[in-house]
Amino acid sequence: TVSPGIRFAFRVLIWLTTGIRPRQWAAVHRRHHAYTDVEGDPHSPLLLGFWRVQLTNAALYRKVARDGANTQRYAKDLPPDRWDTLLFDHAVLGLGIGIAILCVSLGWEWGLVASAIHAVTYLMLNGAINAFGHVTGSQPYPNTARNNQWLAWLTAGEGLHNNHHAAPTSAKLALGRGQTDPGWWLISLLARAKRATIRLEQPRFAKGNVPATSSAP
Incomplete structure (x- = not known):
């Protein structure tokens, strides 16, 4: 928020x-x-x-x-x-x-x-x-969306689409090792400046999306 x-x-x-x-x-x-x-x-x-x-x-x-x-x-x-x-x-x-x-x-x-x-x-x-x-892309979580790190760089993290469908209420889209969410940088900056509140410190996974121990970009 x-x-x-x-x-x-x-x-x-x-x-x-x-x-x-x-x-x-x-x-x-x-x-x-x-x-x-x-x-x-x-x-x-x-x-x-x-x-x-x-x-x-x-x-x-x-x-x-x-x-x-x-x-x-x-x-x-x-x-x-x-x-x-x-x-x-x-x-x-x-x-x-x-x-x-x-x-x-x-x-x-x-x-x-x-x-x-x-x-x-x-x-x-x-x-x-x-x-x-x-x-096309990786699927660390069991849903039909895919992760593409190259696309995430161009879309402020939205290319990590499999992650987003796994945890749709998470403000942070990079959930695994080797993943980068540029949009999270702005959110973190706003939070540090007390201009934003991160409501969920840990991602809340959708039904059936068991958290993976590691995720490919």
């Missing part, structure tokens, strides 16, 4: 760089965990194919994110607040302001180039978490 100021800063950053509504993202993500790689999973490469998920992950996400019933079911604990109504529910506005900031900072040509690079990188890495993360 992060402090209100840090939480708001993250919301602004997400709004400017992705346009995602956090409660919709949470609902889609929770549904993925409820139906991992079985009928009902919004973006399973085992059901839909690797390349469809890798290349059209955003469209698959958007289809479920727009389902109000899904959001109500899986994110009813995250009701919209006044900032959502005023700013964060307006994705195009956030992205437009983000692009404008880059254009003012870098000049309009380089600003547009930077925006395009960011968009492609963001979309492809998000797709990779769901595609590579359920098709």
Whole structure:
């Protein structure tokens, strides 16, 4: 749990760089965990194919994110607040302001180039978490997700996807020897600065995911 100021800063950053509504993202993500790689999973490469998920992950996400019933079911604990109504529910506005900031900072040509690079990188890495993360990599825990350390370096630890499915409430994704979670560095820094509270000191494993004595990256 992060402090209100840090939480708001993250919301602004997400709004400017992705346009995602956090409660919709949470609902889609929770549904993925409820139906991992079985009928009902919004973006399973085992059901839909690797390349469809890798290349059209955003469209698959958007289809479920727009389902109000899904959001109500899986994110009813995250009701919209006044900032959502005023700013964060307006994705195009956030992205437009983000692009404008880059254009003012870098000049309009380089600003547009930077925006395009960011968009492609963001979309492809998000797709990779769901595609590579359920098709190839190590499986130290008995679930259908996979660990890829190379992807974890590029996605702040999210490439350690098998670990995440094994202990979905753990803030730390690196659970074995030889694994690195860059996102944990930021979380630890915020905790030391008393701007975040780590609610679970030890990972709480999902049913059937017996902790491994050692994990391959």
